[in-house]
Amino acid sequence: MTNDVFHKNELLDRESLHTLQGVRLKNVVFQASKSRFYRDQLFRAGVRIADINSVEDIRKLPFTTKDDLRNHYPDGMLAMPVDKMNRMHASSGTTGSPTCVFYTKNDLQTWADLMARCMYGVGVRPEDVFQNMSGYGLFTGGLGIHYGAERLGCCTIPAGAGNSKRQIKLLHDFHVSVIHIIPSYALHLATVFESMGMDPKSLDLRIAIIGAEPHSEAVRRRIEDLYAIKAYNSYGLSEMNGPGVAFECPEQNGMHIWEDAYVAEILDPETLEPVPEGEIGELVLTTLTREGMPLIRYRTKDLTRFLPGDCPCGRTHRRLDRILGRADDMIILKGVNIYPMQIERVLMSIPEVGQNYLIVLERDGFLDQMRIKVEVKEEFFVEDMRVLKNMQQSIARRLRDEILITPRVELVERNSLPRTQGKAKRVEDRRQES
Amino acid sequence: MTNDVFHKNELLDRESLHTLQGVRLKNVVFQASKSRFYRDQLFRAGVRIADINSVEDIRKLPFTTKDDLRNHYPDGMLAMPVDKMNRMHASSGTTGSPTCVFYTKNDLQTWADLMARCMYGVGVRPEDVFQNMSGYGLFTGGLGIHYGAERLGCCTIPAGAGNSKRQIKLLHDFHVSVIHIIPSYALHLATVFESMGMDPKSLDLRIAIIGAEPHSEAVRRRIEDLYAIKAYNSYGLSEMNGPGVAFECPEQNGMHIWEDAYVAEILDPETLEPVPEGEIGELVLTTLTREGMPLIRYRTKDLTRFLPGDCPCGRTHRRLDRILGRADDMIILKGVNIYPMQIERVLMSIPEVGQNYLIVLERDGFLDQMRIKVEVKEEFFVEDMRVLKNMQQSIARRLRDEILITPRVELVERNSLPRTQGKAKRVEDRRQES
Ligand SMILES: [Zn+2]
Ligand SMILES: [Zn+2]
Numbered sequence: 001m002t003n004d005v006f007h008k009n010e011l012l013d014r015e016s017l018h019t020l021q022g023v024r025l026k027n028v029v030f031q032a033s034k035s036r037f038y039r040d041q042l043f044r045a046g047v048r049i050a051d052i053n054s055v056e057d058i059r060k061l062p063f064t065t066k067d068d069l070r071n072h073y074p075d076g077m078l079a080m081p082v083d084k085m086n087r088m089h090a091s092s093g094t095t096g097s098p099t100c101v102f103y104t105k106n107d108l109q110t111w112a113d114l115m116a117r118c119m120y121g122v123g124v125r126p127e128d129v130f131q132n133m134s135g136y137g138l139f140t141g142g143l144g145i146h147y148g149a150e151r152l153g154c155c156t157i158p159a160g161a162g163n164s165k166r167q168i169k170l171l172h173d174f175h176v177s178v179i180h181i182i183p184s185y186a187l188h189l190a191t192v193f194e195s196m197g198m199d200p201k202s203l204d205l206r207i208a209i210i211g212a213e214p215h216s217e218a219v220r221r222r223i224e225d226l227y228a229i230k231a232y233n234s235y236g237l238s239e240m241n242g243p244g245v246a247f248e249c250p251e252q253n254g255m256h257i258w259e260d261a262y263v264a265e266i267l268d269p270e271t272l273e274p275v276p277e278g279e280i281g282e283l284v285l286t287t288l289t290r291e292g293m294p295l296i297r298y299r300t301k302d303l304t305r306f307l308p309g310d311c312p313c314g315r316t317h318r319r320l321d322r323i324l325g326r327a328d329d330m331i332i333l334k335g336v337n338i339y340p341m342q343i344e345r346v347l348m349s350i351p352e353v354g355q356n357y358l359i360v361l362e363r364d365g366f367l368d369q370m371r372i373k374v375e376v377k378e379e380f381f382v383e384d385m386r387v388l389k390n391m392q393q394s395i396a397r398r399l400r401d402e403i404l405i406t407p408r409v410e411l412v413e414r415n416s417l418p419r420t421q422g423k424a425k426r427v428e429d430r431r432q433e434s
Numbered sequence: 435m436t437n438d439v440f441h442k443n444e445l446l447d448r449e450s451l452h453t454l455q456g457v458r459l460k461n462v463v464f465q466a467s468k469s470r471f472y473r474d475q476l477f478r479a480g481v482r483i484a485d486i487n488s489v490e491d492i493r494k495l496p497f498t499t500k501d502d503l504r505n506h507y508p509d510g511m512l513a514m515p516v517d518k519m520n521r522m523h524a525s526s527g528t529t530g531s532p533t534c535v536f537y538t539k540n541d542l543q544t545w546a547d548l549m550a551r552c553m554y555g556v557g558v559r560p561e562d563v564f565q566n567m568s569g570y571g572l573f574t575g576g577l578g579i580h581y582g583a584e585r586l587g588c589c590t591i592p593a594g595a596g597n598s599k600r601q602i603k604l605l606h607d608f609h610v611s612v613i614h615i616i617p618s619y620a621l622h623l624a625t626v627f628e629s630m631g632m633d634p635k636s637l638d639l640r641i642a643i644i645g646a647e648p649h650s651e652a653v654r655r656r657i658e659d660l661y662a663i664k665a666y667n668s669y670g671l672s673e674m675n676g677p678g679v680a681f682e683c684p685e686q687n688g689m690h691i692w693e694d695a696y697v698a699e700i701l702d703p704e705t706l707e708p709v710p711e712g713e714i715g716e717l718v719l720t721t722l723t724r725e726g727m728p729l730i731r732y733r734t735k736d737l738t739r740f741l742p743g744d745c746p747c748g749r750t751h752r753r754l755d756r757i758l759g760r761a762d763d764m765i766i767l768k769g770v771n772i773y774p775m776q777i778e779r780v781l782m783s784i785p786e787v788g789q790n791y792l793i794v795l796e797r798d799g800f801l802d803q804m805r806i807k808v809e810v811k812e813e814f815f816v817e818d819m820r821v822l823k824n825m826q827q828s829i830a831r832r833l834r835d836e837i838l839i840t841p842r843v844e845l846v847e848r849n850s851l852p853r854t855q856g857k858a859k860r861v862e863d864r865r866q867e868s
Contacts, residue, residue, distance in 0.1 A: 074607045083561035085589035088608065097607075105587070127517035136570030136577075137594030143570075153539070155519035160571030173508045173531075174522065 006113035006151070007120055009260040010315050017259055017316060022054040024288035025263060029061065032294040034079040037072045041296075058263055058286060063272065063297045066099060069239065073097040077293050080104065085292055089238055090138045101140075101238050104292040108147065111241045114261055115148025118247035119178070121256075121315075122207060122232045126153030130178045131170055133185065134212070135161040140242025141212050145180045148244060154178065161185075164192040175204040183215040183223060190226040201228040209234050211243060214323055220252075233322060239298055240285055246320050254307040254319030261289050264318065265297070266305055268337060269327040280305045280339055282327040283320070301327045303339055331361065331427065333368050338403045340426050343372065346402050352380040352391055356417045359407075361429045368431060370407040372399070378414050440547035440585070441554055443694040444749050451693055451750060455489040458722035459697060463495065466728040468513040471506045475730075492697055492720060497706065497731045500533060503673065507531040511727050514538065519726055523672055524572045535574075535672050538726040542581065545675045548692055549582025552681035555690075555749075556641060556666045558612050560587030565610045567619065568646070569595040574676025575646050579614045582678060588612065595619075598626040609638040617649040617657060617665075624660040635662040643668050645677060648757055654686075667756060673732055674719055680754050688741040688753030695723050698752065699731070700739060702771060703761040714739045714773055716761040717754070735761045737773055765795065765861065767802050772837045774860050777806065780836050786814040786825055790851045793841075795863045802865060804841040806833070812848050 012020070029052050032038040042048075045062045052060070068077075074097075075082060086105045090098040103111065124130070130149040136142035136158065149156045157174065159167055167189065170176065181189070186208060193200045205227055210220065211234030223231045235255050236243035245262060246255035257264045266281040267274055275281035283300045303326065307319040325341040332338075340359060347353045354375035362369050374395060382388070392409045400406040446454070463486050466472040476482075479496045486494070502511075508531075509516060520539045524532040537545065558564070564583040570576035570592060583590045591608065593601055601623065604610065615623070620642060627634045639661055644654065645668030657665045669689050670677035679696060680689035691698045700715040701708055709715035717734045737760065741753040759775040766772075774793060781787045788809035796803050808829060816822070826843045834840040 082563060082589055082608070086584055086587065088589055088591045090591075090604070102589070105584075108584070129516060137592050143592060150520055150539075150542070153520060155516055155522060155536070157522045157524075158571050158577060170524070174516070 006117040009258075010117065010121070010256075010317065012260070012316055014316055018055060020260055021263055021288060022057075024260075025055050025058060025286065026052045028286070028288055028290070028294045029296065031079050031291055032296055035293075036076045037068065038077075038079075038294075038296065055263060058265070058297065061286075061296050063284070063299055064295050065299050066239070066301075069099045070097050074100060075102075077295075078102055079294055080292055087143075089140045089143075089242065091238055099239065101241070102293045103241070103290075107241070107290050107292050110261070110289050111144065111244060112147040112151040114241070114258055115145060115244035116152040117258070118234065118244055119148055119152055119154075119209070121247065121249055122209075122230070123250065124149075124152060124154065124178050124207060128154045128177045128206075129157065129174050130154040130180070131157040131159050131167070131174075131176045133159050133161060133167060133179060133181045140236070140238040141180075144236070144242035144244060145209065149178075149180075164189055165196070168193060168196065168198065171203055171205065172198075177204050178207045178209070179205065180209045182212050183210045183219050184213060186210065186223045186231075187219070187226070200226055203227070205229050207232065211235065214325075217322075235320065235323065237300060237302075239295060239300075240287060241290075245285070249311060249313040249315055251311055251313050253311070254321060256311065256315050256317040257320050259317045262286060263288060264306075264320070269301075269330055270332065270337065275305075278305055278308050280321075280324060280337075280342065299327075303327055303330075303341065329427070331359070331370075331429075333361065333370055333405060336404055338370075338405065342402050343399060344426070346398050347372075347374060347395070350395060350398070352376055353395070354414055357426070358417050359427045361427070361431050363431045363433075370405060371410060372407045373410045373412050373417060375414055375417055376411050381411075381413055440551040443692075444551065444555070444690075444751065446694070446750055448750055452489060454694055455697055455722060456487065456491075458694075459489050459492060459720065460486045462720070462722055462724070462728045463730065465513050465725055466730055469727075470510045471502065472511075472513075472728075472730065489697055492699070492731065495720075495730050497718070497733055498729050499733050500673070500735075503533045504531050508534060509536075511729075512536055513728055514726055521577075523574045523577075523676065525672060533673065535675070536727045537675070537724075541675070541724050541726050544695070544723050545578065545678060546581040546585040548675070548695055549579060549678035550585040551692070552668065552678055553582055553586055553588075553612070553643070555681065555683055556643075556664070557684065558583075558586060558588065558641060562588045562611045562640075563591065563608050564588040564612045564614070565591040565593050565601070565604055565608075567593050567595060567601060567613060567615045574670070574672040575614075578670070578676035578678060579643065583612075583614075598623055599630070602627060602630065602632065605637055605639065606632075611638050612641045612643070613639065614643045616646050617644045617653050618647060620644065620657045620665075621653070621660070634660055637661070639663050641666065645669060648759075651756075669754065669757065671734060671736075673729060673734075674721060675724075679719070683745060683747040683749055685745055685747050687745070688755060690745065690749050690751040691754050693751045696721060698740075698754070703735075703764055704766065704771065709739075712739055712742050714755075714758060714771075714776065733761075737761055737764075737775065763861070765793070765804075765863075767795065767804055767839060770838055772804075772839065776836050777833060778860070780833050781806075781808060781829070784829060784832070786810055787829070788848055791860070792851050793861045795861070795865050797865045797867075804839060805844060806841045807844045807846050807851060809848055809851055810845050815845075815847055 030049050041062050047060050085102045087103040090100045132146050134141040190200050208229055208231040210231050220231050232248040234243050235246040246257040248255050263286040265284040267284050269282040283302045283304050285298050286296050287294050303324045304320045325339050329340050347357055354377045356375040358373045360371045396409045464483050475496050481494050519536045521537040524534045566580050568575040624634055642663055642665040644665050654665050666682040668677050669680040680691040682689050697720040699718040701718050703716040717736045717738050719732050720730050721728050737758045738754045759773050763774050781791055788811045790809040792807040794805040830843045
């Protein structure tokens with residue numbers, strides 16, 4: 001089976017995986033040292049190739065940021081001359097220089113293998129008809145998954161983004177069984193089905209790959225219900241090739257990060273030290289197999305955590321929680337790191353709480369304080385002060401359990417908080433005002 | 435050299451090419467007979483595989499039209515089950531069913547090889563940086579040339595269509611040496627360069643592949659001058675894979691049609707008999723290597739002719755003239771086939787003639803007549819009736835030499851003919867009116 005090529009490492013025992021990572025890390029540091037950027041970086045950090053002998057030695061290595069990529073545009077990050085490259089992808093970056101990633105022929109092959117592994121792992125087979133509803137071109141989501149699906153042997157329909165009626169015609173007429181779709185578009189498309197008098201459940205669809213935008217578990221379940229399919233989360237970023245970095249398995253409980261291709265660290269965004277196992281921090285990734293443009297300890301700015309324990313599916317590669325926000329959103333209060341997403345998750349798990357909330361940071365004398373204004377659903381907003389007081393205390397307690405600090409909770413009526421089109425403003429920092 | 439794979443047949447002597455076509459034709463008829471459509475077609479035509487023993491036997495085979503593809507949508511043309519397919523492309527067809535083409539893994543490989551052959555033939559090399567300005571997705575122009583360029587080993591930038599300022603930034607920053615661009619967009623992009631105070635000649639660009647829309651030799655020369663590059667014509671249609679069917683060589687004198695992959699016939703669109711060597715007719719193509727969806731004697735509706743003689747470049751595959759119009763535009767007058775493009779070419783070669791003309795077909799008793807209203811440039815429109823009369827006769831004579839019929843020529847002043855936005859109406863058929 002040619003499929004062995006892309007899934008042979010999935011069940012590797014942790015010790016072998018650990019050894020493999022060490023060997024590949026040394027290789028990739030050597031390869032990276034051929035680029036102008038890393039030659040200087042390693043020299044400045046005083047790290048020699050001989051110093052890297054296991055994956056733990058990664059902590060000796062300096063970090064790489066998006067700004068480094070921009071500042072060494074267009075080719076300062078390349079470990080091989082441009083004429084050895086086979087592809088270039090770039091971020092859409094509206095201002096300044098785009099972030100560019102180069103791939104050799106081998107890099108494209110490895111990427112396609114990883115992507116095919118992700119898809120095979122959730123049950124996609126060569127017999128499937130796959131419709132890719134992602135935009136193609138410089139964006140990695142389109143061609144990345146396209147090559148994976150073709151590698152796997154699916155009949156690939158490069159539908160691209162938009163044109164809902166045509167998407168539906170193709171889905172129906174070609175008995176499409178697997179799609180790649182942006183979650184919000186999946187919800188929108190279901191309404192188009194409805195307006196055409198069609199039921200998305202009547203399709204031959206089995207599987208959706210969803211990614212490219214943050215979405216909640218509720219959205220996933222809704223997509224699964226609307227189409228009567230399974231939907232799997234995909235994680236990737238163009239700096240790490242694109243899609244195919246981490247992917248859910250049939251357990252739908254965290255995304256396995258492919259540790260034969262990437263070293264994943266979860267670090268405190270302030271101290272850049274590892275967070276305790278299972279806690280939230282910034283995901284920092286190192287490419288282990290890339291030859292054209294290796295990246296070492298790349299700060300993704302994405303917040304997540306390792307999920308504890310082994311996955312029942314048998315894959316040995318560790319699992320990442322869904323992306324919980326951006327490192328830039330982190331709040332430091334009384335020396336504790338707090339992520340707005342942690343607060344949101346607690347609030348949204350409480351039945352009485354509505355859709356809106358606002359976190360206010362204030363200075364009370366020399367003491368920093370957090371006040372959280374929480375909208376209460378109409379049916380729970382009663383006149384009885386005692387009931388409200390109880391609710392307030394209960395919410396504060398549950399928040400303290402999560403963020404280790406007890407905030408002041410203020411209950412407000414529905415629609416009393418400022419609403420913004422699109423992304424709501426969730427944090428108001430007034431600490432510098434006084 | 436891996437490049438041998440895609441160019442080994444280019445210099446094959448005619449006899450060997452002829453033999454190869456015969457063998458492949460028999461194979462492809464056998465393969466096609468596995469599809470529902472061709473099983474019926476061959477049965478009805480009373481053709482057995484044993485009847486096909488040389489490429490001349492192609493004349494025993496029935497034709498295939500775009501309507502056949504539409505009527506046997508979605509999978510009646512397939513010679514293998516959908517689960518053996520690796521890609522599907524479709525026409526954008528705004529109404530009714532789209533025209534769909536399926537490719538197996540082998541078909542994609544052969545297509546990429548042919549496309550790489552085209553590009554290698556005009557001097558593109560693995561060291562080149564290639565920017566593809568064609569839209570990706572279901573349209574074959576994007577992915578078709580993309581795979582060819584990657585096959586050849588170029589660093590491929592999948593820029594896609596539009597966003598001129600980003601196109602220019604990429605062209606400049608990555609020292610792009612080869613582009614794929616629609617001719618009219620190449621002219622437009624030059625004006626964007628100008629508006630940015632940049633000279634397209636200052637780029638590292640060497641080669642442009644132009645195609646996907648009809649354009650004149652003058653447009654090609656203008657692109658070459660504006661960018662100080664060589665521009666090569668490309669011919670293809672999605673039913674025959676997409677781009678890579680015929681392509682110019684460095685001689686820029688006709689497009690070699692790859693006869694190891696296609697049988698090309700030029701037929702009278704009415705009688706479907708071959709036109710005399712070198713005369714204009716409809717291009718009819720048969721795929722010789724396709725396994726997923728072979729097409730036999732596909733009527734492209736494109737008008738062209740074989741260019742006579744051998745090409746100085748040494749390639750033995752015959753050359754097609756640029757596409758001269760659509761077969762549907764053919765006029766039959768007094769039993770003679772006339773193409774508006776023939777008339778246009780004669781008119782445009784006469785310095786006194788302006789931009790506009792109108793062909794009127796009329797019935798004079800039992801006799802069909804052609805009258806051509808020709809706009810004369812302002813500076814040549816004199817009051818002297820003798821001069822105009824001479825001009826009139828001279829134009830009529832030159833048209834007769836080309837179309838074998840003497841039309842009545844009527845000279846009119848500039849701007850006196852109806853102008854339409856976009857495609858001008860060139861033919862007015864009044865023969866049914868009386
Ligand atoms: Zn698992
Ligand atoms: Zn030639």
